[in-house]
Amino acid sequence: MTRTMQPIRRFAASAGGLLLLAACASVPMPPTEALKAAEQAIASAEKARVADHASPELGEAREKLTAANAAVQKEDMVVAQRLAEQSRADAELALAKSEAAKAKAVNDEMKTSTEAMKQEMQRNPGVK
Amino acid sequence: MKTSSHSFKLLAIAAAAAMMLSACSSGPTRPEGADEVRGKLTQLQSDAQLATLAPVAIKEAEAAVVAAEEPREDLEQGRHLVTIADRKVDTARAQAQARLTEDQRKVLSAQREGARLESRTREADIARSDANIARADADLSRSQAEMARMDTDAAKQKAAELQRQIAELNAKATERGLVVTLGDVLFATGRSELKGGSASNLSKLAAFLKQYPDRTVLIEGHTDNVGSDASNVSLSQRRADSVKSYLVGQGVGAARLTSSGMGEGSPTAGNESATGRQQNRRVEVVISNPLVSTLR
Incomplete structure (x- = not known):
């Protein structure tokens, strides 16, 4: 009887532990993936010369990455994970906004040159 | 007896696990700001020009908003998910806006080409009219020369x-x-x-x-x-x-x-x-x- 009870109890205990783990996810492991993703997102944004335009989002992304690393040092992995994820989201937003701004700048330049051409034509007396 | 003691112990463990679980999720509330993010997303999705231009980003934003809307006990996590969702919606809008801007470029390019063509045509017209004037001048001097020659001929004949x-x-x-x-x-x-x-x-x-x-x-x-x-x-x-x-x-x-x-x-x-x-x-x-x- 004790022989049969033993494995069951062991199973039940470990199942309970697993449930607990899954429920609160509080195992202190550094959020390596999230930190790496945030670093890559910031690097991409920098590569796209986002800093050329004033970008509060990119600044925020950098600050959050720094804070995430600090949280890892304090073994506050939950906070580190969140900060890393937010850092990445900020950096991706910075990149997207920068791309949109660049596209707009190109269009504006085209409009300006078209307008300039039209105006020049109007100034030109045309056929003498 | 064997089965009853077994069942009881199982039940006890399960109950304990359930209690632990409920400790993490009891009194769930919809995180603050989730509604606003949903509103922003809906606005983007119902924008006829932008909605179809960044499908992947909009899908990701949708998933992030759904996650943010989930009622939860952990307020920090709730705020975090709302923040993430907010950024993702903004990112999707910016991407769609960039695509739209790029699409408009074809029209702008055509307009610029049109203006350039018109300007070239105008220049060509001017050049052509200059050429016409020059040709007319040449014609005139030729006919003057001709007339002079005729005059000379006439004068010779008269003489x-x-x-x-x-x-x-x-x-x-x-x-x-x-x-x-x-x-x-x-x-x-x-x-x-x-x-x-x-x-x-x-x-x-x-x-x-x-x-x-x-x-x-x-x-x-x-x-x-x-x-x-x-x-x-x-x-x-x-x-x-x-x-x-x-x-x-x-x-x-x-x-x-x-x-x-x-x-x-x-x-x-x-x-x-x-x-x-x-x-x-x-x-x-x-x-x-x-x-x-x-x-x-």
């Missing part, structure tokens, strides 16, 4: 015609002008009336004078030395007058014609011989001739 007429009149170009010498065959001895038959020679002179109306004419009568000076002057004057009145009768303006009797004072030959005297009896018609110089 040739004049030469011919002068030759016909037996006129001589002298410093005084063209001198046509009408012999004494025109008049009977001692008479001043024109003989019949002399008209053909005089009519040529009349025609010539009518053709060159800008010339004035001096008609001089001359005699030989036979008879008195006074009678010779008088006779020569009358003969000159006869010629003048003939010419006036032919339509030559009297104002252009001056007649004078020179008498015997300007012989062209000696009066010793009959031939010399005959040569001296004459009427000279001097046609003032500015054309003499151009004839040479």
Whole structure:
């Protein structure tokens, strides 16, 4: 009887532990993936010369990455994970906004040159 | 007994696990700000221009909003998920906006090409009109040259015609002008009336004078030395007058014609011989001739 009870109890205990783990996810492991993703997102944004335009989002992304690393040092992995994820989201937003701004700048330049051409034509007396 | 104790223990563990679980999720609330993020997403999704332009980003944003909307006990986690969702919605909108801007570029490019083409066309028009003006100038100078050539031709023809007429009149170009010498065959001895038959020679002179109306004419009568000076002057004057009145009768303006009797004072030959005297009896018609110089 004790022989049969033993494995069951062991199973039940470990199942309970697993449930607990899954429920609160509080195992202190550094959020390596999230930190790496945030670093890559910031690097991409920098590569796209986002800093050329004033970008509060990119600044925020950098600050959050720094804070995430600090949280890892304090073994506050939950906070580190969140900060890393937010850092990445900020950096991706910075990149997207920068791309949109660049596209707009190109269009504006085209409009300006078209307008300039039209105006020049109007100034030109045309056929003498 | 075996099964009941087993079941009880299982139940107890399960209950404990359930309690633990519920400890993490009891009193769940919808995180603050989730509704606003949902609102932003809906706005993007219902934007006819942007909704289809960033499908992947919008899908990710949708998933993030759904996660943020989930009611939860952990307020920090809730705020975190709302923040993430907010960024993802903004990112999706920015990506869609970038795509839209890029799509509009085709139209802008076409507009610019249109303007450029128009400007080139205008330049070409100007160039063409310049060329036309230049061509017209060239045409004009060509036709002027042509006209000048024609003028020259006409002048040459006129000059040739004049030469011919002068030759016909037996006129001589002298410093005084063209001198046509009408012999004494025109008049009977001692008479001043024109003989019949002399008209053909005089009519040529009349025609010539009518053709060159800008010339004035001096008609001089001359005699030989036979008879008195006074009678010779008088006779020569009358003969000159006869010629003048003939010419006036032919339509030559009297104002252009001056007649004078020179008498015997300007012989062209000696009066010793009959031939010399005959040569001296004459009427000279001097046609003032500015054309003499151009004839040479």
